[in-house]
Amino acid sequence: MPKNKTIQRVVPTVRLKMVNKYNPDIRHRRSIRLKGYDYSEAGAYFVTICTKDRECLFGDVVNGEMRLNEAGKMVQKWWYEIATKFRNIELDGSVIMPNHLHGIIVISVDNCRGEVSSPVLKTDETKTRKEGGVPPPLRKRTLGQIVAYFKYQTTKQINQNRNTPRVPVWQRNYYDRIIRNETELNKMREYILNNPLNWETDENYRKD
Secondary structure (H helix, E strand, O other): OOOEEEOOOOOOOOOOOOHHHHHHHHOOEEOOOOOOOOOOEEEEEEEEEEEHHEEEEOEEEOOOOEOOOHHHHHOOOOOOHHHHHHOOOOOOOOOEEOOEEEEEEEEOOOOEEEOOOOOOOOHHHHHHHHHHOOOOOOOOOOOHHHHHHHHHHHHHHHHHHHHOOOOEEEEOEEEEEOOHHHHHHHHHHHHHHHHHOOOHOOOOHHHO
């Protein structure tokens, strides 16, 4: 076995409250944010972040297991740091692949970690203000800001390590899917767990 390799394990931890039923094709990911959806509100999100040009940077899949190289370990470190950096954030299952990452981010309500609420539309907030209702609390960080922090920190450390300043590591966008119930959460967890086993049939597969 090669030296300095880390074999990662996936351990799901978060339970969700059942909400509106939804049956997605978990392999179909959309990069377009939903119009009017508040990505700072409580909810669970399946996130995929790919490297620039799908370049394999983070290690290799060997016998169905992902073996992280030094860059992969850096990505793993900063992914776990998200839960420390951001208030009301929990991380569920995740997997780092040679050229992408899948992870589940849960934005929780105060004193009720892991519970998912229905989407909040900006139009609802505007209506509340006009009708003299109590304005919403100060904004928490959005999903986009969380991903941007992660991408910035990983890019900075990887470039420092390989002495390649200002070289992009990640593609500009990311993919997300809103997780609406426990059944869908378990499907996402299963997809994450099996991702290394299915690497050669993955749409992001490269022979690098």
